Structures are given as C-alpha cells and as structure tokens.
Amino acid sequence: MPLIEGRSAVKLLPQEHIRLVETAIRSAQSSGALTAFDLPATIEIRPPKNPAQGDYACAVAMQLARTTGMNPFDLANTIAAHLPPADFVGAVEVLKPGFINFRLNENWLRVQIEQIISEGDALYQLHLGDGQRAQVEFVSANPTGPLHVGRSRGAMVGDTIARILEAAGYSVEREYYFNNAGVQMTNLGNSLRVRYLEALGMPVQIPAEDDTTFYQGDYLKDFARDLAAERGDSLTEADWQPFKEYAEKRMFEIIKTTLRRVNVQHNIFFNENSLYESGAVWQTLDALKDSGHIYQAAEWDGATEAEKQKAAGKAPATWFRSSALGDEKDRVLVKSDGAPTYTLPDIAYHMNKINRGFDLLVNILGADHGAQYKVVQYGVNALGKDASKIHVVIIQLVRAVRDGKEVKMSTRRGDYDTLDDLIDLTSADVVRYMLLARSPDSHLNFDLDLAVKQSNDNPVYYIQNAHVRCAGILREAESRGLTDADADLTLLGAAEGRFLRKALELGEVIAISAQGLEPHRIAFYAHELAGVFHPIYDEVRALHGDVAPEVQRARLRFYRAAQVVFKRVLMLMGMSAPERM
RNA sequence: GCCCCCGUAGCUCAGGGGAUAGAGCAGCGGUCUUCUAAACCGUUGGCCGGGGGUUCGAAUCCCUCCGGGGGCGCCA
Structure with missing residues (x-):
C-alpha cells in the first residue's frame, strides 16, 4: 500500500519533523555547510523511550555519517543549525552520538486541545487512501x-x-x-432431516459421535422442532435438499445476529x-x-x-x-x-x-x-x-483454555465454545478487545476462566473508565452550571501536556496500523493512553473547591478533549464508549 | 522431509535497525472526609531460546541449530 503524504488538521508530527530535517539538510547543502549527497530513503523520527531525550528524536546524522565522512555529532549540529522555524517546535538539542532531539512548543501543544475537540469523532481522519x-x-x-x-x-x-x-x-x-454447496452442506441437510424425523416422533437412529458426516449441535434440534411445527409431516419423504435450505437460512440468521452483537x-x-x-x-x-x-x-x-x-x-x-x-x-x-x-x-x-x-x-x-x-x-x-x-x-489459531487445559473446538461434535457463549459470559467489548489485542502473527491463548472471572480488572474497563471519568466530570460541571468555553489553555500544567503528547501520536498509530494491516497496535495504544490518563485524573482536579475559576475552565476543556480522544480510539476498535459504568 | 508462524519477566504479551528492553496480570508495601478506587503511588522480577554473521549500532536483518503451533488432499 503506498503511503501518500498524510494531511490532517491535527498534525502528523513525525512527518512534520521529517520535513524540517529534510529542509535543513538541503539548505545546509546549498549554503556549503554540507557537501552534496542524496537524502536517505527513509528518515526515522519517533518519540524516544526516555522522555528526558525530548519528544521526537532523529538519528539521521548516524545514518549519514558514512556517506558524508563527517562525525555524526558535528553533522547533527550542522543540520540543527539549519532547521527552519516551526510553530510546533519548542527546543532542539543535539546529544551524544548524534541524535537531534526535538521538544514540542508547550503553548502550541495546549492549543491542540481546540483542534482535537473540533475534529471530534473524525479526529485524525487521514487521507492516505483518499479516492481509493x-x-x-x-x-x-x-x-x-x-x-x-x-x-x-x-x-x-x-x-x-x-x-x-x-x-x-x-x-x-x-x-x-x-x-452453500458441497459435501458439508449436504451433511448438514441430512443431519437436519434426521432431527426432523426425530421431532415428529418417527423411529430414527442418531449417528454416533464419531460419525463425521453428522452434525451433533443442539441448534439442529431447535431447527427441527420449528420445521416440524411449520411443515408438519409434509417433508417425511423429502431428500436432504429442503432441509439444507432451511438450515442454511436459519444458520445465517444466527451468524448475522451474532456478528451484529460485536458490531460487525x-x-x-x-x-x-x-x-x-x-x-x-x-x-x-x-x-x-x-x-x-x-x-x-x-x-x-x-x-x-x-x-x-x-x-x-x-x-x-x-x-x-x-x-x-x-x-x-x-x-x-x-x-x-x-x-x-x-x-x-x-x-x-x-x-x-x-x-x-x-x-x-x-x-x-x-x-x-x-x-x-x-x-x-x-x-x-x-x-x-x-x-x-x-x-x-x-x-494464527486461537486456543481456548479452561481449567488450564485446552478446550478442543469442533463444529461437528457440538461441544465447542461459540462466540455467542463468549459474549454471554463476558461482554461484546471484552470479546472484541481480547481477540484484537494481540499481533495476528501471535498464537492466542483465550483463557475462558480468566475472561469471565477477572472481567473486573480487565484492560477493557481500564480504557473505558478513562472515557467514563471524562464524561463524569463534564456531567458534573454542567449540573453546576459551569462552562469550558473560551478557556485560557496556557494555564494547563505539565501533566496535561503529557497526555496531549501521547494523544498526538494517534495519527501515526493509525497510519502505521493501516499500512501494515496491524490492528493490534490500536489496542495497545489505547491501553497506553489510558495509562497516561488515569494518574493525571488523580492529580489534576477540575471541580475542586480551591481551583481558581479560570484554571477550572481550562481543565474542563482539557477533559473534554481527552474524552474525544478516548471515544475515537474506542470507536476504531468497534467498542462502546460508555458515559457511566 | 518441505513451507508458514512463534520463542522477550513467574503467566499473557508489546517492541516499524537507534540511546539504560517495556506493559498488564500475579507477588510485596501503601492510598478512599475530595468531581475521583473498574483508580492511584512505591517495589520485586530479564545471558530477549542457543550459536555464528551484517552494521557506527541488533530483541529487531541474514545463516544455522533447538523447542512449540499450523499447513503440506482429485476436502473446504
């Protein structure tokens, strides 16, 4: 999939930084500070693991050390000296081997709250695939x-x-x-036929469990009972075909209903x-x-x-x-x-x-x-x-585990665990998240005991609770007649800045997930984002008595933006964004 | 035998060549007079399966071996 340049009202920060670095290298070259050479095919810019090293770090100087014959540290300094100004950049620092570290402009960062709120459910709606x-x-x-x-x-x-x-x-x-043709469907029709005759009270022999041509599932008994009620004994002489057609129709109703339960x-x-x-x-x-x-x-x-x-x-x-x-x-x-x-x-x-x-x-x-x-x-x-x-x-295959042992799933034998069972035991949101939050390449152990028993400290609730908490504050504010309009966002502190930094990574997460067809990245990102949020919620109180009114207004505005981000992320995963839990 | 996937903390798993390898759960010790406990704070825990190589730099790329899963049908 071609990655065409992304455009969005809220900036894709890595790409913005790359543009600055490219501009800097070219202008250093034209001024003679650097010799002529081709730009590297890819310039990597990403948030470093250690926050002390800035918000976005670039290792391009190390990449270029060989082709330029310069030492990376000098090269990094030369590039940094030619960086054009940008509203989102607060500070630039060159460190040890040759990293160029960028720090976001604090005021610019806080003002992004308004961008986030105005984009709402379309936050980081990208244009990588526009027209396709x-x-x-x-x-x-x-x-x-x-x-x-x-x-x-x-x-x-x-x-x-x-x-x-x-x-x-x-x-x-x-x-x-x-x-809906083929041997399996014929077997299904024949299986229903047997159940139908059974439902009419006629003498039938139910095939043994190891008979691979017979479907043992209880749902066929339900179908048979309904069919007997609808058609009486008019089908006793019929072959498998009408039974197959009936079973197929009912089966699809069930499948579609199940899928709808999990928002599919x-x-x-x-x-x-x-x-x-x-x-x-x-x-x-x-x-x-x-x-x-x-x-x-x-x-x-x-x-x-x-x-x-x-x-x-x-x-x-x-x-x-x-x-x-x-x-x-x-x-x-x-x-x-x-x-x-x-x-x-x-x-x-x-x-x-x-x-x-x-x-x-x-x-x-x-x-x-x-x-x-x-x-x-x-x-x-x-x-x-x-x-x-x-x-x-x-x-990769899912292995259902119960009591520490693998549960074999066989459609024919009928002793499998269905998606419906799973939703009944937990919830649609839990099922969606647990099946999503793993790389497709990874084998997935679905611990059925855990999914039920531990549903209370499931990551799903951790993420959704962040949204609930934002909704709760805003609900309370409204009931007190408070507003967050015209807030002075520069009054917000470092903690809110930490959340906004993380929130502004969403666009890149979407871009990478789309490019690599890796939806689990959204699931992990959602959990990380909630992990940044909850401590702030603890620390930054909006409606507390000793909070000055103008600070209060700014904080309410912040929580409104946070709610937008969580809702967007939950929707991307097909999960609900509850207002209360 | 051949092909694909996996091997990272006690368990379940992240980690798109970069700086000191992370999270959740489990364990241990703390926090509800508050819009706030499905939450927060602190802490224990790693020869990244083994061995070679490429690179300024490898959990990440290449080779090889070991272990686990899946596939190798005139089934779908």
Whole structure:
C-alpha cells in the first residue's frame, strides 16, 4: 500500500519533523555547510523511550555519517543549525552520538486541545487512501454452524482493519464469502432431516459421535422442532435438499445476529454459487487454458513414485501448472469426476474482486488456510492481473483454555465454545478487545476462566473508565452550571501536556496500523493512553473547591478533549464508549 | 522431509535497525472526609531460546541449530 503524504488538521508530527530535517539538510547543502549527497530513503523520527531525550528524536546524522565522512555529532549540529522555524517546535538539542532531539512548543501543544475537540469523532481522519476503494473479506465461514471462538478472531481483526482503513481515508467494503454447496452442506441437510424425523416422533437412529458426516449441535434440534411445527409431516419423504435450505437460512440468521452483537456488519454476502451461475468459473478455466497454464493428466508432471501409484487407474484431471510460477507443485482445478475443486472458484472469485475495481484487497484467513492464498495469487498472475494488490492477513489459531487445559473446538461434535457463549459470559467489548489485542502473527491463548472471572480488572474497563471519568466530570460541571468555553489553555500544567503528547501520536498509530494491516497496535495504544490518563485524573482536579475559576475552565476543556480522544480510539476498535459504568 | 508462524519477566504479551528492553496480570508495601478506587503511588522480577554473521549500532536483518503451533488432499 503506498503511503501518500498524510494531511490532517491535527498534525502528523513525525512527518512534520521529517520535513524540517529534510529542509535543513538541503539548505545546509546549498549554503556549503554540507557537501552534496542524496537524502536517505527513509528518515526515522519517533518519540524516544526516555522522555528526558525530548519528544521526537532523529538519528539521521548516524545514518549519514558514512556517506558524508563527517562525525555524526558535528553533522547533527550542522543540520540543527539549519532547521527552519516551526510553530510546533519548542527546543532542539543535539546529544551524544548524534541524535537531534526535538521538544514540542508547550503553548502550541495546549492549543491542540481546540483542534482535537473540533475534529471530534473524525479526529485524525487521514487521507492516505483518499479516492481509493478497499475491500476487506473476512469471517467467510460456511453456514454449517454457529461461529466459534477460532473464527471470531478473524471477525474482530477484519472489522477493525476495515475501521482503520476508513480512518486512513479509504472507502471500505466488508465482504463475506460463502459456499452453500458441497459435501458439508449436504451433511448438514441430512443431519437436519434426521432431527426432523426425530421431532415428529418417527423411529430414527442418531449417528454416533464419531460419525463425521453428522452434525451433533443442539441448534439442529431447535431447527427441527420449528420445521416440524411449520411443515408438519409434509417433508417425511423429502431428500436432504429442503432441509439444507432451511438450515442454511436459519444458520445465517444466527451468524448475522451474532456478528451484529460485536458490531460487525458486512456490506456484501458473496455466494460462491453465483460464480457458477454467471459462468465465471468456466470462463476462468478457459482463460487459464488460453494462457497455456492447463493440462490434462492423471497425475501432475512432477509426481513422485508414491503419488503416481496413488493416481494409478484414475481418470485424467485438469491441472494448473502453478509450479511454473513458483508453487511447490501443480494443483488440480477440475477433478476426474468433472467437478471443480475449491481452488478454481477461488481464483474466479478473486478475479471478480479485482475486476470490481478495488485498489486494495484485504483477505483475512486462518492459519489453517494459509497455504491456499498463494495458489490463488499464482492464478491471478497467470491471468495477467496484478495479484500484489491482494493483501493476506494470516491469523494464527486461537486456543481456548479452561481449567488450564485446552478446550478442543469442533463444529461437528457440538461441544465447542461459540462466540455467542463468549459474549454471554463476558461482554461484546471484552470479546472484541481480547481477540484484537494481540499481533495476528501471535498464537492466542483465550483463557475462558480468566475472561469471565477477572472481567473486573480487565484492560477493557481500564480504557473505558478513562472515557467514563471524562464524561463524569463534564456531567458534573454542567449540573453546576459551569462552562469550558473560551478557556485560557496556557494555564494547563505539565501533566496535561503529557497526555496531549501521547494523544498526538494517534495519527501515526493509525497510519502505521493501516499500512501494515496491524490492528493490534490500536489496542495497545489505547491501553497506553489510558495509562497516561488515569494518574493525571488523580492529580489534576477540575471541580475542586480551591481551583481558581479560570484554571477550572481550562481543565474542563482539557477533559473534554481527552474524552474525544478516548471515544475515537474506542470507536476504531468497534467498542462502546460508555458515559457511566 | 518441505513451507508458514512463534520463542522477550513467574503467566499473557508489546517492541516499524537507534540511546539504560517495556506493559498488564500475579507477588510485596501503601492510598478512599475530595468531581475521583473498574483508580492511584512505591517495589520485586530479564545471558530477549542457543550459536555464528551484517552494521557506527541488533530483541529487531541474514545463516544455522533447538523447542512449540499450523499447513503440506482429485476436502473446504
């Protein structure tokens, strides 16, 4: 994803500082203080860990020491001497090896309170993706059962990525891709049929637990009871099909309702079957044939002896020569019985997405599907389209832990933990945060005991309480007839400055999260921000009796801005921003 | 065997090549006469899995080994 220069009413401070440094280097060069050389491709500016080293630090002098032949300390001083003035800069200091350390202008910092309040819910609405359309495809579970904890992680990550891309300026669509054909759905229909006959009191044999073709979940008994009530015994002679259709309809209602509980709503539900109805699947195959990537054979060209033996006597299948494009082996697109594998419609689906004109495609996949996307990319490339705009986020698996032991989750057996169960046990906000606050690359242990038992000192409440506290002060102020209008913000102290410094990092957090498709950064940032806030809330009292009225007004203004920041951050994570708890 | 992810405090996890590696929980010791306890203050705790390399500088990049998870189907 290209990072176009961000614009925002509230400044993206790292970029602003980089601009100053670049200007300084160029003007030092034109004045002869520095020799001519190309600017480094990237100049790093970020808040140092140690606050004594300033608000933003730049290590460019060390980067340039070799190319200029100067020692970094002298180089840093030369650059610093040529820095143009800027309203947000308070002081510049050059330290030890060659760091240029910037300190924000204190008055400028405090005045940002007005900017923050005026931007409100659109705080740090960036323009990195302006004019571009993005699509995030996520969840995409087939309607064979309720969403379980494992799937839920992708739901939270996908929706939050969508929110972050929106904040970065993209126009975003959320899509759910599903398949309502295939063996699993047939099994679902057959399973409901058995339950239906059972509900009518007819003699049936319930398949054993280890029967992998039978869905044991209790929800099918509910469906069966309702179906028996609606249709009586009119379906006793029917095959699996009407049962599958009924089960699918009910299942989707449940899935959508569950997702809505955690603030997830898709714009489009894309049925794989439509790719067959439109002819897209076979057109895709024809196009691949025309481009010379297809052959008919019983086994693939590079088959081992073992594979050859396995394939012996099989009718020819249709192969995609993906190994020529970098794949480990070729892939079957059409089985010997004439039916396509999932790979062919998957390629057709992604061609469909690209042809819909999206500039950025994001695909959220579980690690168990991690190998599949490469084949799709080979397919898209083979058809002459640019697969690089498809970005795949692989989510590592969630392991549910209860009593210190792993809880196995199986949709078929029915003893899994559903997302609904989890929401009932905790809350939508807790579930969203816990599934979000981890790098997608990291395996996630979801401790079910902890999620319930310790919900009272959960980070979720820590963050939300910051918003609640701001709301509480402003509510109390209003009831006392106090106003924060026309506040003299220069009356605010160092503690408020600490919060504002942190608050002004939000834009950069959004930019980096969007660029790297890393929504967990927002979750960690939110917690850090609350960690800066709470001590200040303790220390800086607005409505206390001995606070002078004009100071009081400034502090109320500060808490109003703080509330805006917390609300914005909570909304980015799809969480609620409560006024009271 | 091959491919992907992970290995950082007792536990769960952050850390986009930079300065003395962080947070939460757990542990220990304190704080509610206040708009303020789902909160605050103090404190204990690390050969960043091992070994090489690149770099002025490595938890971060490269190689290798060890350990854990996932994937390697004419299933989806």
